[in-house]
Amino acid sequence: MRKEQRETILSETGKFLVDIAKLVFGGVILAGIMKYESVNSALLYGIGGAAVAACFISGLILLTLSKR
Numbered sequence: 001m002r003k004e005q006r007e008t009i010l011s012e013t014g015k016f017l018v019d020i021a022k023l024v025f026g027g028v029i030l031a032g033i034m035k036y037e038s039v040n041s042a043l044l045y046g047i048g049g050a051a052v053a054a055c056f057i058s059g060l061i062l063l064t065l066s067k068r
Helices: 003-034 041-067
Strands: none
């Protein structure tokens, strides 16, 4: 794979993961506002926060690797 292709793939994948993190964050906030009775708030925020952190950190790592 050429260097330019590798950089493009890493950059676009990084941007995608950062966008996913933003969407999950928004979904967690909206689900928390709705306050359904069957949803455990601690579990919602815990899993949502872990998913946001994992996607965001992975995206930043890929964006950093694409710049090298």
